[in-house]
Amino acid sequence: MSGTDAFLTRLRAFAQGSVAAAAPRWSLGDAPDPALYREAADIGLLGTTVPATHGGQAHDFATLVAACQTLAAVDFGFAMSLVNTHNVGLRLCLSAGDALRDRYLPQILKGEISACTALTEPGAGTDFAAITTQAVETETGWRLNGGKRWIINGRHAGAAMVFAQCKSMGDASGIAGFFVDLSLPGARRFAIESGFSQSSMGTGGFELTDVEVGAECLLLPPGTAFKAILTEINAARTYVAAMCDAMLGAAIDEAAAYGAQRMSFGQTLDQHPSWRQPLGAAQADLAASTALTAQAVARITEGADAQLTAAQAKITAVETAQRHLPALLHAMGAAGLEPERCFTRHLAAAQIAGLTDGATSILRDRVARLTQARNVKDRR
Ligand SMILES: Cc1cc2nc3c(=O)[nH]c(=O)nc-3n(C[C@H](O)[C@H](O)[C@H](O)COP(=O)(O)OP(=O)(O)OC[C@H]3O[C@@H](n4cnc5c(N)ncnc54)[C@H](O)[C@@H]3O)c2cc1C
CATH class of the missing domain: 1.20.140.10 (Butyryl-CoA Dehydrogenase, subunit A, domain 3)
Incomplete structure (x- = not known):
């Protein structure tokens, strides 16, 4: 059996076993047990396309898609939660310096923290260029202020890719992407509940009030984000x-x-x-x-x-x-x-x-x- 087949076989057993057993409760509002994230991590899911040199599985995109499908056949929300954490790990490999990557990637790959990608705000969804979360350059890095909502994993994410405006409002070329540790002072997470089974997706948001991040946290500079x-x-x-x-x-x-x-x-x-x-x-x-x-x-x-x-x-x-x-x-x-x-x-x-x-x-x-x-x- 190839490495890819073995990975997908383990994942199928996980989806049809632990995930299928828990999903009916998620439909009724229960949150997934953190042990399930660690089980997914043990299979290698959180590092599916992360390079092997950084501790990932180095599978191709088609394998990531097959993994998402296997989980979504049981619970789309849980699949989305995991793939969104995976994506932030991959972003660290692609854009972060060694120190930042080595500090956070292992936590993501082991399922110790979840992560999210946050574009949407109370006042800007489809019209992404209209975001108002602001990043101001300081002597040591950046200061962020603003709020994000309707974010997968937003209620429990340990870290986020936050998109913020560095120049003037409405200017798409001024938008940059920052890696933000959501346990920093000034960051406050919240859950968004709805009758539409949000718990396995971890849907929520966060407010950032004068959150200070180092210069190394700017992963996608203005003009590239x-x-x-x-x-x-x-x-x-x-x-x-x-x-x-x-x-x-x-x-x-x-x-x-x-x-x-x-x-x-x-x-x-x-x-x-x-x-x-x-x-x-x-x-x-x-x-x-x-x-x-x-x-x-x-x-x-x-x-x-x-x-x-x-x-x-x-x-x-x-x-x-x-x-x-x-x-x-x-x-x-x-x-x-x-x-x-x-x-x-x-x-x-x-x-x-x-x-x-x-x-x-x-x-x-x-x-x-x-x-x-x-x-x-x-x-x-
Ligand atoms: C469960 C859930 C999870 C989500 N997870 C994330 C996440 O992880 N990260 C993140 O950044 N965002 C996330 N989102 C936000 C999602 O990307 C937005 O809901 C989406 O971009 C639409 O924005 P909006 O809800 O503000 O709707 P609006 O922008 O207010 O639009 C309302 C409606 O009008 C339509 N519309 C808007 N403008 C036009 C136009 N010019 N022409 C025609 N129709 C138009 C839209 O299609 C929509 O149907 C999530 C949303 C949900 C519901």
């Missing part, structure tokens, strides 16, 4: 697409298994042709979505421009999941509402997936503009 986000978000859109495919696939499988044993009018449900219709419709659309997601994964893995394909894949996968999950829930009858089943969890998650890493309406606009630009270029 905005561009880095626009490039890296293609990977996030792709793994979110893959996770939506996985959630829909899991729901189809669970509905099919239920329909094979639940009796109605003297037959199992799946003997009734009209009962099978929503499963067939979901399966057909899932096959199309999966093919598009695979194209996006391939483009990112080979380092090609994935802007258009990743946006198309995310729109398609999110909307396919959003369209079919309610019909599958209906096909389950009242049993579909039981927290032990995946339907309500995945339904809420598919709605959330439509907002994270680029809201669907904005992505549609992006696809239209990119396609138009490509057509104009082709005509020349």
Whole structure:
């Protein structure tokens, strides 16, 4: 068995064992046991694409996507929580100096702290360039003031990549990315609760009041941060697409298994042709979505421009999941509402997936503009 196969096999056992056992309670508001983060760390998940020289697993992007899918088939929120911590570890490898990296990366890889990437603010979501968290240069580094909310892991993150304005408000070129230890004086985290199962995603935010960080914490200087986000978000859109495919696939499988044993009018449900219709419709659309997601994964893995394909894949996968999950829930009858089943969890998650890493309406606009630009270029 290859290293990748062994990694994914261990992860599948973790997802179908410990994660599946705990997820129904998360749907009802319980927070994941910190021991689960350490279990994920032992498997190597938090260092999936981190170079081996820095203690990671050095797997490729396709393996990260497969890992996200395996977890999301059970609980999207927990998968998002882990991959967001992973991403900050990778950022430390790519952009931090040795001292900063060596201080925090081991804690991330061991699951001792979670981490988050914080762009969104109370007054700026889609319009990211409008963020008002401010970074002012000091003699020893930077002083940060501002607030972030609707952040995955925001309620418990030990560290954050914080995007802040260093120049004048509204100027995208003035935005920079800072690594911030959220246990520093002046940092205050909070949870955001909602009926939409936020606990496994750790959704929350934080306020920064005169938080002082050293010069070495500026990982993405002004002029580079905005561009880095626009490039890296293609990977996030792709793994979110893959996770939506996985959630829909899991729901189809669970509905099919239920329909094979639940009796109605003297037959199992799946003997009734009209009962099978929503499963067939979901399966057909899932096959199309999966093919598009695979194209996006391939483009990112080979380092090609994935802007258009990743946006198309995310729109398609999110909307396919959003369209079919309610019909599958209906096909389950009242049993579909039981927290032990995946339907309500995945339904809420598919709605959330439509907002994270680029809201669907904005992505549609992006696809239209990119396609138009490509057509104009082709005509020349
Ligand atoms: C559970 C959850 C987890 C999240 N995790 C993170 C995280 O880890 N890090 C982070 O930085 N952010 C995170 N977000 C925030 C997410 O990125 C934002 O919700 C998203 O960018 C949309 O911003 P908004 O909610 O402020 O909506 P708004 O920007 O207020 O927009 C409201 C609606 O209007 C639409 N809209 C806005 N402008 C336009 C336009 N020009 N044309 C057409 N439609 C438009 C939007 O698509 C949206 O549907 C998370 C959100 C959720 C719900």
